[in-house]
Amino acid sequence: xxxxxxxxxxxxxxxxxxxxxxxxxxxxxxxxxxxxxxxxxxxxxxxxxxxxxxxxxxxxxxxxxxxxxxxxxxxxxxxxxxxxxxxxxxxxxxxxxxxxxxxxxxxxxxxxxxxxxxxxxxxxxxxxxxxxxxxxxxxxxxxxxxxxxxxxxxxxxxxxxxxxxxxxxxxxxxxxxxxxxxxxxxxxxxxxxxxxxxxxxxxxxxxxxxxxxxxxxxxxxxxxxxxxxxxxxxxxxxxxxxxxxxxxxxxxxxxxxxxxxxxxxxxxxxxxxxxxxxxxxxxxxxxxxxxxxxxxxxxxxxxxxxxxxxxxxxxxxxxxxxxxxxxxxxxxxxxxxxxxxxxxxxxxxxxxxxxxxxxxxxxxxxxxxxxxx
Numbered sequence: 001x002x003x004x005x006x007x008x009x010x011x012x013x014x015x016x017x018x019x020x021x022x023x024x025x026x027x028x029x030x031x032x033x034x035x036x037x038x039x040x041x042x043x044x045x046x047x048x049x050x051x052x053x054x055x056x057x058x059x060x061x062x063x064x065x066x067x068x069x070x071x072x073x074x075x076x077x078x079x080x081x082x083x084x085x086x087x088x089x090x091x092x093x094x095x096x097x098x099x100x101x102x103x104x105x106x107x108x109x110x111x112x113x114x115x116x117x118x119x120x121x122x123x124x125x126x127x128x129x130x131x132x133x134x135x136x137x138x139x140x141x142x143x144x145x146x147x148x149x150x151x152x153x154x155x156x157x158x159x160x161x162x163x164x165x166x167x168x169x170x171x172x173x174x175x176x177x178x179x180x181x182x183x184x185x186x187x188x189x190x191x192x193x194x195x196x197x198x199x200x201x202x203x204x205x206x207x208x209x210x211x212x213x214x215x216x217x218x219x220x221x222x223x224x225x226x227x228x229x230x231x232x233x234x235x236x237x238x239x240x241x242x243x244x245x246x247x248x249x250x251x252x253x254x255x256x257x258x259x260x261x262x263x264x265x266x267x268x269x270x271x272x273x274x275x276x277x278x279x280x281x282x283x284x285x286x287x288x289x290x291x292x293x294x295x296x297x298x299x300x301x302x303x304x305x306x307x308x309x310x311x312x313x314x315x316x317x318x319x320x321x322x323x324x325x326x327x328x329x330x331x332x333x334x335x336x337x338x339x340x341x342x343x344x345x346x347x348x349x350x351x352x353x354x355x356x357x358x359x360x361x362x363x364x365x366x367x368x369x370x371x372x373x
């Protein structure tokens with residue numbers, strides 16, 4: 001059984017690595033598309049900021065580890081978590097191959113829900129739909145931590161993208177009209193592109209940091225759930241000395257330092273591997289981007305992610321940056337948006353949770369048929 005626990009931890013780190021190169025595109029597509037940075041430079045920036053962001057809090061990890069599946073209804077075993085990860089990894093690879101910016105977050109959540117439902121023999125009470133945790137801002141469960149943010153974060157990303165672009169255009173128009181001889185030249189396209197080319201280095205770093213604060217924590221939650229399940233099942237009672245770090249240091253709501261460090265490093269390594277298929281879709285196919293557009297989209301998306309991470313909401317980096325780019329494109333010219341590409345992305349969003357959940361469900365049923373669960 002100890003070997004199975006180690007396999008689950010390894011599978012979780014594989015998911016984290018794939019999340020890194022799958023969602024790298026989300027955090028650097030705009031800065032590459034606007035040619036402010038080369039792909040190599042953008043990857044280094046994103047990997048560094050991902051690493052820093054991953055250490056900034058554990059609220060999202062706690063939601064994954066203790067806020068979605070009711071351990072009193074379903075016995076969360078290593079097999080269940082392995083199938084959950086299998087569902088998430090499989091769907092991530094399918095959408096990566098197709099170049100679709102789907103959500104790694106929702107793939108993992110879907111996989112966890114599907115595997116838990118199979119383990120509970122289709123008892124829907126295995127899933128925590130809603131729970132009161134203090135105030136409304138801290139309500140837990142799938143409703144408040146997953147479903148509400150899944151709908152609200154894309155709307156917020158689109159709206160914030162539009163608002164930031166309108167504000168920037170208004171500032172430029174104001175310089176052109178009221179800046180006089182000294183400031184009005186700064187409103188010319190050459191100066192605007194030069195300024196926002198530099199400013200986008202900041203917004204791209206902010207985006208990478210925000211990606212780390214949210215996405216890296218999801219796998220932390222799965223590993224923490226694995227370790228606590230193994231501890232409660234007695235699997236960790238006679239660990240060899242070199243594996244003693246596996247013993248949880250706190251309660252089930254705590255995330256051990258080794259988990260945080262390992263996930264942060266693995267996500268940074270995955271980020272360094274890149275994901276150019278999705279960059280092409282996000283950065284080039286939806287709408288043509290200039291540095292000012294990239295700055296607006298990254299700023300909007302990163303703000304959504306950092307806010308969500310503060311409240312422990314595992315929202316999708318993909319959703320926030322994609323809709324922010326849509327919002328920027330809409331503010332420039334509603335006709336510039338390529339609807340067919342957007343439709344493909346939306347279908348990937350809709351299908352992610354049920355598809356990853358279905359794969360995980362079938363995997364656990366297969367494990368049971370083979371006598372492995």
